[in-house]
Amino acid sequence: MRQAPAAFQRGHDHDQCVHDALNAAIVHCRQEGTRLTPLRRKVLQAVWRSHVPLGAYEICDALVAHGERVLPPTIYRALEFLENNGLVHRMASRNAFIGCNQPGAHHHGRYLICSACGLVAELPAGDNMDRFIAEAHALNFEARSVRVEAVGLCAACAAGGDSGP
Amino acid sequence: MRQAPAAFQRGHDHDQCVHDALNAAIVHCRQEGTRLTPLRRKVLQAVWRSHVPLGAYEICDALVAHGERVLPPTIYRALEFLENNGLVHRMASRNAFIGCNQPGAHHHGRYLICSACGLVAELPAGDNMDRFIAEAHALNFEARSVRVEAVGLCAACAAGGDSGP
DNA sequence: AGACAAAATGTTACATTGTTGCAATTCTTT
DNA sequence: AAAGAATTGCAACAATGTAACATTTTGTCT
Ligand SMILES: [Zn+2]
Ligand SMILES: [Zn+2]
Ligand SMILES: [Zn+2]
Ligand SMILES: [Zn+2]
DSSP, rough: OOOGGGGGGGTSSHHHHHHHHHHHHHHHHHHOOOOOOHHHHHHHHHTOOOSOOOOOOHHHHHHHTTTOOOOOHHHHHHEEEHHHHSEEEEEEETTTTEEEOOOSSSSOOOEEEEEOOHHHHOOOOOOHHHHHHHHHHTTEEEOOOOOOOOEEEHHHHHHTTOOOO | OOOOOOOOOSSSSSHHHHHHHHHHHHHHHHHHHHOOOHHHHHHHHHHHTTTOBHHHHHHHHHHHTTTTTOOOOEEEEEEEEHHOOOOOOOGGGGGGGEEOOOOSSSEEEEEEEEETTTTTTEEEEOHHHHHHHHHHHTTTTTEEEEEEEEEOHHHHHHHHHHOOO
């Protein structure tokens, strides 16, 4: 069996996980010439601190808990920036946001969502995306972006495990 | 090129489309022993009248326009019933609902969503679903339901066409 | 440095979407 | 008919998302 995504590994070094994501974002924005301001960095950090997608108002609360007073419009604007720059993804089915582990603007997304603990892992794009796009094309539909969301149980929860980090 | 889904065929007999869907729902509920009450039937009809997904409040408005006074909680309950019985699907990315053309409780969903005219077509489950589930399984994730949403342009809109029904 | 323009953030007020709780009604079973 | 379950009506409310405008910060050009 292949290695489970980091989000599902209960023992993984999550501080490192967040740290690496922030560094990758800093590098990415420098390369693109976009501005990862302190506020945006804090929002991104809050999102990454959880492998369970966070809602906009939960991000507000998280920042307030860190002594930052930030209101919804500001959060939504920061999230808009982060999403446009491929640093977070919006999980529409949950009204919540998750950090992207493969920054770089627009790409198709494939997600595994545990219905028990809420953890979400993003998979790298696979060739079944291309097959689906080809299938749509045969129906005369030009697909620009494709999202696949699988809801089920992660290994820990399937094993009757406790809720995760 | 294969035949485009009915939702994307501007000339299709949409009255027939709605009529067939309602009949299929009636048969399905009779078989399952569930109750497609007048209210639920009206909600289902309102949803089917549009191949563009309707929000809950739009359904309210549609019913009011037909002389029915119905409030949100009632709509949401009817939609919950319809979704549980596989008669409508919720498009989370749009906070809206679309009729299912292949009733029968829980099945994976694959949708083509036109970003220009908003029309949505549901495709029958394909084998790329199975491949994806197998891939998830190899990562120790038990997928129970999978949704694929492709956003792009339908043939009419790609051709610079007008907005559709 | 000083002046200006652009971008980002703060703030208020509001719009939209979805839910809780309970009363009234309708359907089913005894 | 009487009791019990399911459905619907209704009022109030919670959660999510946005519009409009003021203020601050940042970058650029003299
Ligand atoms: Zn982590
Ligand atoms: Zn889990
Ligand atoms: Zn139709
Ligand atoms: Zn279209």
